[in-house]
Amino acid sequence: MKKVSIPNPKNNSLLAQIESLYKTFINVKDKESLEFDLSLLNWIYPLLVLPVSAYINNTHSEYKTSFSDKIKTYLETISFPEGIDSISLFQRKVQKYKTYIPISVLKKSGGAERERLEALFAEKIYEMLGSIPGAQNAVCYPIAELVTNIFEHSKKDTGFIFGQFYPNKNYLDICIVDCGRGFSGAYREEKGLKLSDSSAISEVMKGNSVKPEKERGYGIWTSKRIICDALDGGGFIMISGSAGLISENKRENLVSFPNFYWQGVIIAYRIPVPRGPVDISSFIE
Amino acid sequence: MKKSKKVSIDIANLLASIISSRDIINILEKFIKKIDAKTIDLDFTDVKFVSRSAAHALSLLKDKLRTKKDISFINTNKDVTEMLRVVAANRMVSKSQKPQFSLEKININSLLKESLT
Numbered sequence: 001m002k003k004v005s006i007p008n009p010k011n012n013s014l015l016a017q018i019e020s021l022y023k024t025f026i027n028v029k030d031k032e033s034l035e036f037d038l039s040l041l042n043w044i045y046p047l048l049v050l051p052v053s054a055y056i057n058n059t060h061s062e063y064k065t066s067f068s069d070k071i072k073t074y075l076e077t078i079s080f081p082e083g084i085d086s087i088s089l090f091q092r093k094v095q096k097y098k099t100y101i102p103i104s105v106l107k108k109s110g111g112a113e114r115e116r117l118e119a120l121f122a123e124k125i126y127e128m129l130g131s132i133p134g135a136q137n138a139v140c141y142p143i144a145e146l147v148t149n150i151f152e153h154s155k156k157d158t159g160f161i162f163g164q165f166y167p168n169k170n171y172l173d174i175c176i177v178d179c180g181r182g183f184s185g186a187y188r189e190e191k192g193l194k195l196s197d198s199s200a201i202s203e204v205m206k207g208n209s210v211k212p213e214k215e216r217g218y219g220i221w222t223s224k225r226i227i228c229d230a231l232d233g234g235g236f237i238m239i240s241g242s243a244g245l246i247s248e249n250k251r252e253n254l255v256s257f258p259n260f261y262w263q264g265v266i267i268a269y270r271i272p273v274p275r276g277p278v279d280i281s282s283f284i285e
Numbered sequence: 286m287k288k289s290k291k292v293s294i295d296i297a298n299l300l301a302s303i304i305s306s307r308d309i310i311n312i313l314e315k316f317i318k319k320i321d322a323k324t325i326d327l328d329f330t331d332v333k334f335v336s337r338s339a340a341h342a343l344s345l346l347k348d349k350l351r352t353k354k355d356i357s358f359i360n361t362n363k364d365v366t367e368m369l370r371v372v373a374a375n376r377m378v379s380k381s382q383k384p385q386f387s388l389e390k391i392n393i394n395s396l397l398k399e400s401l402t
Contacts, residue, residue, distance in 0.1 A: 119303035144305035144336035205386040254388040
C-alpha cells in the first residue's frame with residue numbers, strides 16, 4: 001500500500017490548504033489504496049480532512065496519526081474517517097462536544113432522514129455563528145444548494161459534509177465532497193458534451209445546467225456570490241477532476257492541477273462571522 | 286386515509302425544518318397522492334428555510350398536480366415566502382442574462398509560487 005504524507009499547510013488560508021491537498025493526492029492513481037500519514041499536521045482542516053475521509057471510505061484506504069493527543073482526540077471527536085449517518089448519533093456527538101461537528105455522511109437513498117441530518121448540520125452551524133439577523137439564510141443557502149447540486153449530479157449515493165468553527169479567528173470552514181462522476185462526466189452523460197474539467201467548471205459557473213429547465217443552474221453561482229460578496233470576505237473553492245475555481249481575498253482563478261485528479265467534486269468555503277445583519281435577497285433574484 | 290374536504294400536511298414533521306434537496310419533494314408527492322382530498326394545505330410552520338432548488342421542485346409539483354389537487358402553501362415565514370415567490374417569478378419570466386464567467390487558467394504551481402512565497 002502506497003504511503004502518503006499529508007503536509008502541514010503553510011498558513012491558515014484556503015490556498016495553503018489546497019497546496020497540502022494537492023501534494024497529498026499528486027500522482028495518485030484512480031482508486032489506489034493508500035496509507036495516509038497525518039503525523040505532520042498541527043491541526044486538521046475541513047478541506048484536508050474531508051477529502052481524505054471520503055477517499056478512505058471509497059477505497060478502503062488506511063491512515064496513521066501522530067502521537068499528539070490533541071490531533072488524536074480531535075479525529076475521534078469528529079468521527080474520522082467513517083463519519084456518521086444517523087440523527088441520533090449526530091445529536092449525541094454535538095451534545096457531548098459543544099463546539100465540534102462530526103463528519104456527516106449524507107445518503108441520497110436516506111430520504112427524509114438524510115434531509116433532517118443535513119438540517120441539523122445547518123442549524124448547528126448557524127447556532128455557532130450566533131443569532132445574527134439574516135445569517136440563517138446566508139448559512140443555509142450555500143449548504144442547501146451546494147449539497148443538493150453536487151449530490152444530485154454525482155450519481156453516487158453518498159456525500160460527505162463537515163465544518164469547523166474557529167471562534168478565535170472569527171470564521172467558519174465548511175467542506176462538501178463527493179466521489180461521483182464530476183462536472184465533466186455529468187455534462188458528457190446528460191448533454192453529450194465533451195468538456196475539459198476547467199471548461200465544465202466554467203459552464204457550471206455560467207449557470208448552464210445539465211438539466212433542460214431554463215430556470216435551473218444558478219445554485220452554485222449564487223452560493224459563491226453569497227459566500228464571497230454577501231458575507232464580505234468569504235472564500236470559495238471548487239475542485240473537480242484536475243481543475244478548480246479558487247476565489248479568495250477578492251482574487252479569482254481557474255486553476256489546473258497537473259498530475260492530480262479528484263474523481264467527483266470537492267467544495268470548500270470560508271464564512272467570516274457576519275459583523276451585522278446579512279441580506280441575501282438581492283442575490284437570489 | 287379518511288376522505289375529507291381539506292387536509293393539512295405538516296412539512297417540518299414529514300420532511301425537515303430545513304428543506305434543501307430537490308429529491309425530497311418526491312416523498313411529499315407520494316404522500317399527497319395517497320390523500321383522498323381535493324384541497325391540500327402544505328403547512329410550513331417550523332420550516333426555517335427552503336432552498337431555491339426545493340422551492341423550484343415545489344412549484345413544479347403544484348403545477349403537475351393542478352388538475353387533481355388544489356395545493357396551498359400556508360404559514361410560510363418571510364424568507365420561505367420570498368424564496369417561493371422568486372422561484373415562481375423566474376419560472377414565469379426566466380432571467381434573460383446568464384452569469385458572466387471568464388477567467389484565464391493558471392497552473393496551481395504558478396499560483397502557489399505567486400501567493401505563498
